[in-house]
Amino acid sequence: MGEREEQILNELIKDTSITSSKLADKYDLSRRQLGYTFQKINNWLTESQLPEIERTRKGQFIIDQSILTATVTSKVSPISNREVILSEVDRVKFLLIMILGGKEPLSLAHFTSQLSISKNTVLNDMKQAQNHLNAYQLEIQYSRKDGYQIEGDEFQARKVMIWLANDIILHSDEKEKLHEALQLEGSLLEQFHRRLERVENKLHIEFTDEKLMTMPTIFSLILRRIRKGFQIQPLSIRYDELSNTKEYQATEEILYDKSLPVPEKLFITLNLLTGSVHRNQLLIEDSIPDLVPAIDKMVRLFEKNACIIFQDREQLIDKLLQHLTPAYYRIKYKLTDAIVFESTYNEEFEQIRHLIKRALEPISEVMESKIPENEITYIVMLVSGWMHMQGESMTEKVKAIVVCPQGVSVSRLMFHQLKELFPEFVFLDSLSVREFLTYGLEYDVVFSPIALETEKNLFISKTMLRPEDKQRLRKQVMLEVYDYIPNEINVDDILKTVGQYADVNDEKQLRKELYAYIHRDENATITRQLSTSMELDLHEFIIPKHITLRESVPSFEDAIRLCAEPLLKSGHIEQHYVEAAIRHSQEDSYIAIGPHVAIPHAAPEDGVRQVGMSLLRIKNGVTYGEEGHQIKLMIMIAAVDKQQHIHALMQLMKVASSETILPKLVQANSKQYIHQLIEAYVRGS
Template sequence: MDDRSKQILDELMHNPNVASVVLEKKYNLTRRQFGYSMNKINEWLMAKHLPVIERTRQGHFIIDQSVFTDLTSQENDLAAVSILSEKQRTYMIMLMLIGTKEELSLYHFTAELEVSKNTVLHDLKQVQAYLEKYELSIRYSRKSGYLLEGKEFQVRKLLIHVTYRIFQMADGEQKIKKAAHVDEKEIEEFRSRIEKVENKLHLKFTDEKLAMMPYILLFILRRVQKGSNITESSIPYEELSDTKEYQATEEIFRETENIPREERLFITLHLLTTNVYRSDFTIEEDAIPDLLPEVDNMLRLFEKSACIYLQERDKLLEHLIQHIKPAYYRIKFNLTETVFLQQDVSKEFKEIHHLVKQSMGPLEELIGHPVPDNESTFITMLVSGWMVKQGESIDKKVKAIVVCPQGVSISRLMFHDLKELFPEFVFLDSLSIRDFLHYSLDYDVVFSTSSLATDKKLFLSKAFLSQEEKQRFRKQVMMDMHGFVPNEIDIDHLMDIIKTHVPLPDEEALKKDLSRYMSKDKDEAVKTYAANRNLPLNELIVPEHITLKKSVDSWEDAVRVAAGPLVKSGKIEQRYIEAMVQQSDKDPYIVIGPNIAIPHAAPEEGVNEVGMSLLRIEDGVDFTEGYRIHLIVIIAAVDKKKHIHALMQLMRFAHAETDRNQTIAAKTITDIRRLIDLYSHE
């Protein structure tokens, strides 16, 4: 049989109830192509004197029991008699290149894979294409045969990846033993060593990792003995040498002499990045410094975003730390591609995953790298499983999005304000109109500054609302959504109701717990507000960052003059100014009020440190036709939150006509500074 027919037969053996239309879609086949494969399968079955597979008019299959019996028997195992697919052969060739002791020629590949020389030559081209993402290549010489070339650290990453892929094949472990000439005694020896490592570390690796690890360690040792060592300084000694895992490598390399320090560090890293089923260490003694508080912060951000309260948080934190510790090292050392996930998930899981990713800030700041999707999905699995366990769900909560065309900073400010105004809603995203048209997650409510074509509830709002306007807007939305405005819960009244039904051994303790639970959203809002107050407006727009000019030649000159103090102080690079000038053409919504604009660009375009600067142009400058600007505030943001509090204060200033006009007419920097101070304590 050809590869495609073999895959279809495998599928039918494992899932005989599948419909033909499903298989056609899965393998991207036309009805005619699928029919051709079924003919090939039936010819193969007849050659083995087995009944053919019939198809009903409804597209289902009738498979005789003797087919199952014959193909799954020990003597006639389907995996043993059928050829590997092209992708599977690619993995097998890479494994042989990494782990085989002998020199490899075309003959070795054809003999092992049982395919022709031309097929192997084609497969080698596929292997070369696969190796490019690892920055590796294949070299051939008559003396040494086929060899891998490139950094050894990349080879080790490939080894872990390929070993996993082959283990997922039918009879994958036997394929590894046969292709790499692995002796069962060698594997048993490494299994014994790993068990001793588990005892030393007081943990248990997952079954999947425990099965793979002896082979990975054996192939690493083979490469070390051949002289293929990790010599580059890709693993910092100081960070890993103090771990208990580093001490455990003594057990792995027992009876092996002259093992370089770098190899011990790599094995240490492998142990640290391997998922565990159970660990006897408490999270305080087993965690990376600051990991526990940052994971706790991440969890609190998620609770707030999802409008839920997670019970038994200490136990959940313990489970999260147990997973996130190996994930920390995988992310930090770029080993996350060794983690694989099934992608079929429910709609609610996608929504929870979206909110988990939005809450990753504290963890990403600790690691110094973004958390990839496959790692955040594992975290989502733990959190969503905990929610199911306690009966929590976001499926029935009101989910909202914010659509604002007025630039990134204004959009985030509006999102932040509405999230605080409606703590009972799950806010998914702030979007541009273009992003809104292609948004994939489900939502119930749209908040927008302009009319949109949508069949969901749409509430129009200004980008900036005064306190009085917020109160009116909340009443409007809640009346529209629920027909009433939720009132504050009176804890004393609630206690009176409870006391009429049950005896209370400790009334004050219950009252305290209820108060803490009812006010959790408020507490979080206060904490967030307090954290943001660390950078008020007058701490960012300092006197050295204020410039007074009578006039300028053009808008571009105005941006350059305004940003000059930030360049001088090292907060931004020169390229950030050019990015702002270019961004101004695309984003006319940087004008936030009469005569005032806030040019800005993305942090990665040259921001070194958060900062703001102000240029006052007495005569003004034309931004676009109809917009005369007198005040330019340059915003240099390093992330999504550090400048938000100051930006909120600036927005209040921008809508205060008297103070804004006084700033335009000011004669000295001191006069402007005094006006900025007025808005820096709100």
Template structure:
């Protein structure tokens, strides 16, 4: 009796992971205990027909498999029968695409039915499923009487698909034999390219992963075959200067040293394939030729992640090396759009889904470096690396309090609330700031909700004003902590804190430092209310006065826009020129764009602020901040602390969130008209 699609999936899972349990399989495939037992019995019947021992199950739900099963079915030899198990529909689709991309002959329905051993109707349905998958690559299956079934679309997309499908087919049971049968690639050709790849490894001082070494000979042969047939990637723009001085380019020249008339674009494409191939190890991770600025981008990404996940990553340099080893090939995959089309999020555990969300929010430095958004598949790999590292050191966000901020007053006010509450509760993991509509459809798990109005929710809800004064913050923190813990927690380990400080600084008097830290951490909350004098509350119209407003038709660049906006502050010595220079180190941070057409460039107080201030530049034609944002209103903010400017900033946020008044500002023709609108948002 042949194995069904479900039986075959379970059997492949057992071969790949014999240490799995009945409970895991039932949960993964949505089966009852009875359904799993029925499938195991069918698999055992099939094994007996193949003269192999059956699989035993223990009372604890573990499986005992004889080594002969692994040897007979795990080894891919010429003698292994291709039809040893029924193909799943997904596998049939993969083989159909492999035939379309790599077959040497014209293809008819008979070719598919013969290769897949299914009916014509099944093949026709599989062709429809194949087209659905090909839609992700912007490719089409076309049939003509003269040439049969053909794959049509940009050659670069076909190459990308070819690399992915070759890997997937090789993961099937007996996949190598199936691939050789479809493509007419012989053993001698495979052996020759394996030798060439080994030479490449020696030349580059690295070792590719076993999976990549297994796949690369087929990929290289199939690409060379398409080149000789006249298919070219020359429509795709590859930067010669970036790739031609790499060792991978030299390796490409070596691999194809005896091939004639391979265009430069094709050599660069093969170089890309080598550059985007994951490696098992590399002897010189920081040698010349690494991607410029990749290390600081990874470092900044980790810092953002640590802040958002409330995690302190130990042995950080080792994690950096692991991420660098993965992200160097990922850099080229992302930049040249060679990443997997399908996301791997479905394979993530519940906790890893939350980590994935936080990692994705932290990838801004990588996006800025590469100039392209980081695909979910790449974010998933990064998540797995960081998540595995956290588990190794016993860290988890599973037990941390996870919070969301819900605000109906627009994105700018919501973002301000999010930042304020993140500072007030540094021990919480803040997942998102949401509108009410987004909140109703939110998928991630969370523990508490902060909102300025009542919301219907089964989770703990804390009503918090959009703008929190100092006493409001103290009251809210005490309320939340008492509700969650029944007391105000003071669980900071001073010795652990000193250990962290010791890693980054020389401590001259450790005993005195410990005493001071103990006094600060354990100070009475009530008395601390009176230790600071109340700072003056400033309205928006007190900071952005007519003399702090400038109007221009246009400017040449974002840098010129910032300098022009900051000019009144510099002239009055509210800020120094160094402060404006410092702004540009933060200038690619998308959080300075607080609403459409409005940005608030700023730096830290220590970068050159003498007193609190704001200045506004209105550009009639706008200026590009990034390709995604065109800005008409630039408000430079100079803050001396975290308090004095906040009331005015809140008023600015409210103004920026009003599309009507925002447009009135952009269309205003005089400083007086702009100031009048600002005054309408400046009442206490």
């Protein structure tokens, strides 16, 4: 075999899952060249009395176990004694880490000798290396005295160096070549390895296997940069946050004989924190006190969204805690780009990722940052694995989407109503029609107030569902999806039967309790735990001082300004929020949620300081929209996020469709009476 054939076969033996397209890209081969290469490899295998390697139509390889066994046990050796030539990508990595962690000043001659390439190839690789450094605002410079150097912020330079060391050591067979190129002393590396293991036992922390493999090299490179005069700036890392951690103690134990300034100790501590696992959960709770309840809340939200209940929840939370503790420091100090995912995932994995993202808000609040995609992938892996372990699968669940053209608030309300009506479905998203046309996830059912072109089950649903609408829609959907109609138990029939044999002191309360029992949800306790801490009722938002009474108003725009005044005075909103709400009402007529009720609003970023609502009663009404709605109740909504006001908004939807309370609110003559009516309706419904 020739050199190219040896490289390709060696690559296949290292990674049997690699595809022909990836091999062609890595070694810059055409389809014909790759085919010719495999013809030569198979000829060599036949001569060695081994089966040939086969290729599938999808470009994957079928390699007989006897080939792997023969090469591992050295019965045959496809690799000659001559040095394997690095690909361009690997050369760029070596070039960068040699500049960052080299022992002496480097010239072109060093690179040509170490990497076995020409000067022109080195110069071309330098351009590729600079392209990689641009994202870190680092620049390759050359001088006769110092050779090639990388200039810029030292924190960024260290990030690149550590990423390269991790990548080369963990993802290739070039560890020895790396140590040779950097002239690292084997005795020093072994010393650091022994110290890491000793510290684990002494301080009751556990480093990941990957950290134990890479940290001795990284320690050596950091110390080398410090000796060369490259040091971390003092204000880059907060002392008070890291100095009381077990990892800071570990740094001092491992480097006890090295005289290091405090910022350097903190930097090394940070890198230990991103790869350590505490054996004692109390230590984690002390260092990041809000993380455990945030994980618990995230898991509950995911359970609710995915219609599942995790077995052994505490163990799952502990697993997530072990990952998210080092992730906290990776995210806080922008070290997450050290983790790279190259794999593609199946549809179920992407659906779980989608639902995880919707449940991540509690974690983001603790992290004080958006969670990066690569960290989310780790979380999805853990949750997905836990689901499969207990026999749960997204593919077996009915997945639904809601497509509504009637503005954000109405769309969300419709989404929440349907989610309550069909607790056995996984509701993926609420979409506009344009979003629906390009939606990427797999789904089974579509709910929409309008006809849509789709091959999936489409159910036309009103945006506001009355009790009889809900009953009719549920029967229709269950018959279509599951081929049966669920038995409905009539509460009134039960009350009549009970009344024949017993005295009922509070029929209204009994009706409510019976209905709640018949339509109970196994997740109800979870739902209540979430709602009690997060959700306010409608009457808690619309308090008397937020209510305005008028017989008439000149225009709909004037009505919005009047309605907004209480929220402006109380500091819930800024003036430009009112202007944005007026513009929005002119563009979107769907803020009318009934013939006499409108909910003007704008986006949170348009000037909302605090979540709130205000009500304007217009006894004679004001005309709005092309349909000529006579609006008599206007409720301005100021939302800071997508959640806090939804519970109250759903109660408002019921008020808007009620034939009993709505006329009373319009005719009411005092703010206190309106508030009492709303509170009584909410508590009684």
